[in-house]
Amino acid sequence: GNSVTQMEGPVTLSEEAFLTINCTYTATGYPSLFWYVQYPGEGLQLLLKATKADDKGSNKGFEATYRKETTSFHLEKGSVQVSDSAVYFCALRRGGADGLTFGKGTHLIIQP
Amino acid sequence: EAGVAQSPRYKIIEKRQSVAFWCNPISGHATLYWYQQILGQGPKLLIQFQNNGVVDDSQLPKDRFSAERLKGVDSTLKIQPAKLEDSAVYLCASSSPTAYGEQFFGPGTRLTVL
Numbered sequence: 063g064n065s066v067t068q069m070e071g072p073v074t075l076s077e078e079a080f081l082t083i084n085c086t087y088t089a090t091g092y093p094s095l096f097w098y099v100q101y102p103g104e105g106l107q108l109l110l111k112a113t114k115a116d117d118k119g120s121n122k123g124f125e126a127t128y129r130k131e132t133t134s135f136h137l138e139k140g141s142v143q144v145s146d147s148a149v150y151f152c153a154l155r156r157g158g159a160d161g162l163t164f165g166k167g168t169h170l171i172i173q174p
Numbered sequence: 175e176a177g178v179a180q181s182p183r184y185k186i187i188e189k190r191q192s193v194a195f196w197c198n199p200i201s202g203h204a205t206l207y208w209y210q211q212i213l214g215q216g217p218k219l220l221i222q223f224q225n226n227g228v229v230d231d232s233q234l235p236k237d238r239f240s241a242e243r244l245k246g247v248d249s250t251l252k253i254q255p256a257k258l259e260d261s262a263v264y265l266c267a268s269s270s271p272t273a274y275g276e277q278f279f280g281p282g283t284r285l286t287v288l
Contacts, residue, residue: 066216105177106217106265106279151216159205159269161230162277164216 064089068152068165075142076173083137083168085126085152093154095119095128095135096162100149109137109150147172176200178280180266186286192254195283199247199268205229206243207277208251209265217265223249253285261287 068085075081087095097109097119110119115130124139135152149169153162179198187193199206204225209217220239222230225246234241238257243249253260263282269275 105281106267108276111276153216159224159229159275161207161209161219161222162217164218166214166216 064093064154064156064163066152066154066163066165068150068168070166071149071169072171073168074171074173077144078141079172081137081139081142081146081170083150083152083170085135085137085165087133087135087152087154089133089154089156089163091156092130093156094158095126096153096155097124097126097135097137098151098153098164100151100167102148106151142170142172144172144174146170178266178268178278180264180280180283182283183281184284184286186288187256188288189258190255192252193256193285194250194252195264195266195285197249197251197266197280199249199266200270200278202270203268203278204246204271205269205275206249207267207269208241208249209267211263211265211282213262220251256285256287258287261285 065088094113096111098106099109110121112119112128118127126137149167151167152165206223208220211217220234223243226243241251265282266280267277269277
């Protein structure tokens with residue numbers, strides 16, 4: 063079956079540090095890949111997505127590249143801010159309207 | 175544009191009681207999803223509707239959970255009877271008919287079963 067594995071948290075960084083949150087997946091076929099973010103007290107929001115191999119999704123300074131050969135979709139940001147503190151979820155979807163399969167989430171804490 | 179609405183936001187019940195959650199998706203979104211998010215885990219899909227028909231309910235515990243989407247708009251998710259392990263946040267999401275349509279999530283209903 064489909065599954066997503068992402069690094070356990072919490073991840074604690076200082077402001078302006080470089081961020082990487084690892085995500086690998088198992089799926090049949092060619093899934094679409096997503097990063098969702100949940101800020102404190104708010105609902106899940108789509109951060110970025112990639113629908114085919116070698117695509118790069120980007121938003122708000124975050125980037126992730128769909129790597130089929132390593133079945134990975136790592137999230138990166140060059141310089142994090144305190145406002146980036148949130149829980150980040152990696153997810154996949156097999157078909158265009160299918161439900162999402164999520165990882166367990168990574169709690170990111172950015173200290174000033 | 176209004177987002178996905180859910181109610182109630184919080185619910186506390188005792189085990190063996192029944193409970194129902196309501197979801198109103200974004201206007202025009204044909205596909206509606208219910209997810210269960212247990213503390214410390216990612217959301218897990220329970221059921222997916224396309225208009226008022228069920229597309230996927232393979233992970234729905236059908237002995238106690240039921241869901242319906244009358245008229246292809248609002249949806250209700252019911253648990254009867256509830257167990258302690260049903261304590262979770264229940265998320266509703268909807269997506270538009272376009273291919274690879276983004277899923278928009280509601281704020282969720284936090285259920286505590288005592």
